[in-house]
Amino acid sequence: MDLTAIENSKTLILSNPAVQWNITFCPQNIGALGSMRIGKDGKLYMTNGQPQVCTGTSGVGLALHVINQPDLPGLSCSPNLNAIYNFQNGMSETYGRTNLPREIVLPPKNRIDTITSPLMRKNVCYHENDTLKVADGASCIEWSNGSPDNIITVTQSGIYWVKYFKDCVLYIDSFDVHFATMPNIEAVQYGCPGYIELKAGAINGAPFGLSLYNSFGGKIYEKDNGIYHSIPNLDAGIYTLNISSLGDCFTTMEVELKAYPIPVITVIPPIAQLLIGEEITLSAYGAMNYIWTPAGSLNTRTSNEVIAKPTETTDYTVVGTNDYGCRDTAYVKVSVDYNKNIRIPNAFTPNGDRINDLFSLPGGNWNILRFEVYNRYGQMVYQYSDNKAGWDGRYMDKDCDAGIYYYN
Incomplete structure (x- = not known):
């Protein structure tokens, strides 16, 4: 094997170094070089691959190697073997070593040191916020928003993750959070009697399903995945709405429909008789606006007072509306005497x-x-x-x- 290229690159080849190796006290069951981690100080840390505890004397227990300048080539990277130890691992203080105040432990056998959990989907139904919680017994917690807390509060849809250690294993859990917002539905809505329109949703809102029931429990409307629902020609009363959204979200609410006052239209005179060629004034009261029909024998059709000059017996109809747009209808019959003597x-x-x-x-x-x-x-x-x-x-x-x- 030609090692010239490696030698010329001055690359440091990492292996499982065995310092003061003692087969008597530490049987030869050395594992692979431990996982490497970059510390916040920019140094590279790794385990030495030794047993967790070396019983006896002069053996090498579990410790951490440190590369002080990992960006420099060759030995200029300043490696420090077994630089961090703990006396419970069977190591003793020596020049250049630092005693870790906590025991260094290995993960259980046949366990990987990092577990990335499958993406967990969470639907938040009709609430403004929700909480995400890390597993019990976790330590060294770091959420995607930088929080070190066990629980965080989220208010928007999105992907959230948390990193933590548990039983000497690094876990990374991810959450796909979807907020299903409550559709815009006013609890009390108004309209004219018999013509009340129930409105639910918004033109630029999220789609949702809606079922509508009257006070007797009868279903009068149902539609899936509409962004805006409009049910016209309803009477006043209490109605029950079943609302469903993507993500198996479901809720029920009641809406009260209230009726505006309606005008009461009267016409004077309520009935009239004319000789052919005569005319009569008809006056309507009780509303703000009026429309008369038929208009062919009238001088106007939009006033409360009209002049009628029919050539035949005619039933006139006047529709009056009030400030709310509610209407009432009145009638007047004008009979024509055809006696041409x-x-x-x-x-x-x-x-x-x-x-x-x-x-x-x-x-x-x-x-x-x-x-x-x-x-x-x-x-x-x-x-x-x-x-x-x-x-x-x-x-x-x-x-x-x-x-x-x-x-x-």
Whole structure:
């Protein structure tokens, strides 16, 4: 084997050194070189691989080698063999050795000196914080947040770890903590009677499952993994919510739905009758805003007071809403009298004084198909289609004689 490269590198080869080896007192069962550790002082520490206790004299018991300058090559790293000992391990004080006030012990046989536990998952259901605890009997504890305590409090999801010694073995435990936050659900919610909307969750929240039950125990809603749940058209009362989240989290809560006051709408008059062509004012009271239907025969549809001029019997509906948006409905029936008997005057005086100068039909909501006036000889002296204003008592630009005339 060519060792030139190793020699030229001036590398220190570590072995199991046996200083003052005494087979009589310490049987030859030397193990491998102990695990190496870098101390906080930057020095390298390792066990010498000897039995934990060497009975007798002049033997070498369990001790620690120290490399004072591990970053330097060769012997310049300043190795110090068996530099740390303890008299209970069968070692005696010698120049350059330091007596450790505690016994140096080895882990049990067939045990590794570092155990990394599998990742432990922990779900925190609907609480703002939780605690993580190190195993009983642990020492030299160091958490991922730097805490040396047996118990730490966590408030956020994430991976947490803890290092500690127990029975001369270094353990590293890791925790995967997941916080399931309680959905945003108000315990008391309001709405209009029969139209209350129960809301649970938030648009940017975490998904959760929701089942909703009424006061009689009947299920009225169920959905898995929604970030926002909305159940409309509910009555006032107490409702039970079953809430579930990822990680087998489950809880139950009650929500009270309360109803806003509703307006009470009245219409004056509540019923009316008109002759064809007449109009009437209808007034509504009890709300803030109004909508009337049908609107075709109304002068407006959004006022509390409207003028109606129907051409046929009509059932009007007015919906009023209050400040809460709750509404009530009222109705009014306007009947129309279709009696078209026209009352026509039986005399007129066409003398030019602008008083009763014309013989005409009274105005109304009807169509005149034919209106003619005849003298006593049966001669037609006026026809509506030629002069729609009415008969002025003249025929062919001449005044007609006073007397009896007929019309149809």
